[in-house]
Amino acid sequence: MVEGVRPPALATYWLIQGRILFMVIPFLGSALFAYIVARRLTPLIRAQRDFRFDRPLIRLARVLRFWLGQWRHPRYRFAGTMHILIFAGFILLATRAFTLLVQGISPNFVMPGLAGEAGRMYGIITDYAATVVFFCMVIAVIRRAVFTPARYAVLARYGKGHPVDAIFLLALIAILMLADSLFLASKAAADAQQGQSAEFLAALSLPWMLKGALASTSMAKLQTLYLGAFLSHELTFFFLLCYRPFGIQFHVETSLFSIYFAKLDREILKPVRWGVADEHLDRVKSFGVKSFEDFTWKHMLDFYSCADCGRCSDNCPSNAVGRPLSPRFLSIKARDYAFQHYPVFSSSRTGNGKPLIGSIYSEDEVWSCTTCGACEEECPLLVEYIDKIVDLRRGLIDDGNVPQSLQKPLKALESRGNPYGKMEKKRADWAKAAEFQQLCHVKNLDKSDGAETLYFVDSITSYDDRMQSIGRATAKILDHIGENFGILGAAEKDSGHEVRRFGEEMLFMALREHNVGAIKNSGVQRIVTADPHAYNALKHDYKDVPPVDHISQVIAREVKTGKIRFNPVEEDRVYTYHDPCYLGRHNQVYDDPRDVLDAIPGLKRVEMTRCRDRSFCCGGGGLMLFYEPKEDQRMGVKRVQMAAEAGANVIVTACPFCMVNIEDAIKVAGLEGKMIAIDLAELVDQQMARA
Ligand code: SF4
Ligand code: SF4
Numbered sequence: 001m002v003e004g005v006r007p008p009a010l011a012t013y014w015l016i017q018g019r020i021l022f023m024v025i026p027f028l029g030s031a032l033f034a035y036i037v038a039r040r041l042t043p044l045i046r047a048q049r050d051f052r053f054d055r056p057l058i059r060l061a062r063v064l065r066f067w068l069g070q071w072r073h074p075r076y077r078f079a080g081t082m083h084i085l086i087f088a089g090f091i092l093l094a095t096r097a098f099t100l101l102v103q104g105i106s107p108n109f110v111m112p113g114l115a116g117e118a119g120r121m122y123g124i125i126t127d128y129a130a131t132v133v134f135f136c137m138v139i140a141v142i143r144r145a146v147f148t149p150a151r152y153a154v155l156a157r158y159g160k161g162h163p164v165d166a167i168f169l170l171a172l173i174a175i176l177m178l179a180d181s182l183f184l185a186s187k188a189a190a191d192a193q194q195g196q197s198a199e200f201l202a203a204l205s206l207p208w209m210l211k212g213a214l215a216s217t218s219m220a221k222l223q224t225l226y227l228g229a230f231l232s233h234e235l236t237f238f239f240l241l242c243y244r245p246f247g248i249q250f251h252v253e254t255s256l257f258s259i260y261f262a263k264l265d266r267e268i269l270k271p272v273r274w275g276v277a278d279e280h281l282d283r284v285k286s287f288g289v290k291s292f293e294d295f296t297w298k299h300m301l302d303f304y305s306c307a308d309c310g311r312c313s314d315n316c317p318s319n320a321v322g323r324p325l326s327p328r329f330l331s332i333k334a335r336d337y338a339f340q341h342y343p344v345f346s347s348s349r350t351g352n353g354k355p356l357i358g359s360i361y362s363e364d365e366v367w368s369c370t371t372c373g374a375c376e377e378e379c380p381l382l383v384e385y386i387d388k389i390v391d392l393r394r395g396l397i398d399d400g401n402v403p404q405s406l407q408k409p410l411k412a413l414e415s416r417g418n419p420y421g422k423m424e425k426k427r428a429d430w431a432k433a434a435e436f437q438q439l440c441h442v443k444n445l446d447k448s449d450g451a452e453t454l455y456f457v458d459s460i461t462s463y464d465d466r467m468q469s470i471g472r473a474t475a476k477i478l479d480h481i482g483e484n485f486g487i488l489g490a491a492e493k494d495s496g497h498e499v500r501r502f503g504e505e506m507l508f509m510a511l512r513e514h515n516v517g518a519i520k521n522s523g524v525q526r527i528v529t530a531d532p533h534a535y536n537a538l539k540h541d542y543k544d545v546p547p548v549d550h551i552s553q554v555i556a557r558e559v560k561t562g563k564i565r566f567n568p569v570e571e572d573r574v575y576t577y578h579d580p581c582y583l584g585r586h587n588q589v590y591d592d593p594r595d596v597l598d599a600i601p602g603l604k605r606v607e608m609t610r611c612r613d614r615s616f617c618c619g620g621g622g623l624m625l626f627y628e629p630k631e632d633q634r635m636g637v638k639r640v641q642m643a644a645e646a647g648a649n650v651i652v653t654a655c656p657f658c659m660v661n662i663e664d665a666i667k668v669a670g671l672e673g674k675m676i677a678i679d680l681a682e683l684v685d686q687q688m689a690r691a
Helices: 018-041 040-046 055-066 077-103 117-145 161-192 208-214 219-246 247-260 278-283 296-303 311-315 328-342 365-369 374-378 386-398 404-416 436-439 457-461 468-480 497-501 505-521 534-542 551-561 591-598 622-626 633-644 656-668 682-685
Strands: 453-455 485-487 527-528 546-549 576-577 604-606 648-652 676-679
Touching: 018 040, 018 219, 040 296, 055 247, 055 546, 055 656, 077 117, 077 161, 077 219, 161 208, 161 219, 161 247, 219 247, 247 296, 278 374, 278 505, 296 328, 296 386, 311 328, 311 374, 365 386, 386 468, 386 497, 404 505, 404 622, 436 468, 453 468, 457 468, 457 656, 468 485, 468 551, 497 505, 497 534, 497 622, 505 534, 527 534, 527 551, 534 546, 546 551, 551 591, 551 682, 576 591, 591 604, 591 682, 622 656, 633 648, 633 656, 648 656, 648 682, 656 676, 676 682
Parallel strands: 453 485, 453 527, 527 546, 576 604, 576 648, 648 676
Antiparallel strands: none
16 A cells, blocks of 8 residues: 655656756746747847836836726626636736745645645635636636637638637646645645545645545545646746747736836837937838837737737727727737747748738738727727838838829828818808807917917818818807907917828828927917817927817806806707827716717717727728728728617717717718707807807
């Protein structure tokens, strides 16, 4: 009969003493892991600079929230809960795994602080942790292999997904948990058979169940299982460690860093080159990203960190309407590229300087993005997309690859300061309608009348016949609340918001310089605009200009002070509010427009399923109006259908570009006469109680 079970350190495996074997495996495993990671870091070292070392306390707080706290995971309830359980299990089991590794060398090792009752408690917790992780892995494997969520699907145009890799890794983690539990269970079963006091195993946990199953197993078999489980745990642990950097589970290692270094000011675009001031941009030889090595190191780290969960693409409006863009695959393709061109086990590097457009990305893919930010809002690992896409566009523009339909508006912006090519002197014509002038006088600050507030109109509201009504409504609201305001008139040029996001940095800088000069000359103390794109540009892209408000914020404030009161709505309609991306997601103005709507007596409001930070882009503003993407359906049409599903027949928005897209979509969707769109400013002007 075997006298108890021998610990792995004192056992012999194929003539090798356990202690030696379990010294060699961790040493080789750790050394190989260090080598692999060092190789994976090679492209990051060759990448462009990126300044991510500022504000360490804020970054640490974000690590606690998004990494340790798994903040974004519950947005997908089932998958998110599973991930939180697995992550918590890993954190709890880390100490147990370390203890096991040391016990391979020193059998009586106990983690300091975990002797006695504390160790017993920790044992119970980790028994349950291993059980939960094991069953989560089983569910995850079944989910990946059998009940695959639609968001994991891979269209042929994006290349290949990595389902086998995902399933293999999930199975390995399940094996790790099983080995860990079997190790404890076989020891406990042997101790029990020998009448020794066995280690307490948490009731109904995996080790507890296994111990029950092994109750009548012979001591010799228990010894084999005990040693085999330990060896399996050790080998699986180090195999996983070294295998993860070859696939989607590399995020286990990189996510903490990519969250720590994630962009803090999401609404501000990255500069053309970190460390090169705007006034020195003429010294930069090549703009944007053309080859893989033009990405910054943080953007490459993002590629490694993407967990291939598909949440970004699931929320991407371009992907939803069949445009050739899926943000998830921007990362996956770049990671595959990095793995192929910077191999771990070969000294050949074949990636240097090859153009990405035409090899892994297409031009249409890069132009299809509306910069709506839905992908970034959703990603649990804070992977960034807008900066990368804008950088790829900068590269295209730098090489003269401007889409045909955008060439004219860009030229017009250069020569006339607006994308329509209209005369500068006609910019203030919207305010000259006789009927309007009887109600409200708009000062033209270009003609030296002073004012405290500037109403920055921007191009679409100035020149588009339909949108001019938003301009007039905004002016009437400002007039009603007694604001001393004026416009720049011919001295205003396009804010350049979309120009910048289309990658034309130099043109944007020229527009900005002109507008900043005009704003400073006007002597105003604050700015109001009804255009979220202008709002975002003035607030984040411009420097040294007075504070800026969107008109919805002004109205919400004045509703609270009582300066704005409303007449009840008369028609029995159902309203829904569509969040413009650059007001909502990019600037977190979600409540003010809703508060205004809710202050109108008798107004019935419903929410669309996709609202607030999950709002669905209308199709993109600015120059997107001039771009003709390949798509199966218009985004606006999808949005209008969402409003209809919510039971609404009035879509309220707070952006002239949303208005263009939504009104157009109502016609295309065949809902004319059943559904209308109105801007918040127009609705307020219509319902405002005047003395
Ligand atoms: S970028 Fe983020 S959301 Fe998109 S697939 Fe990767 S991890 Fe998921
Ligand atoms: S910013 Fe919007 S359109 Fe662009 S990739 Fe992200 S979700 Fe898609």
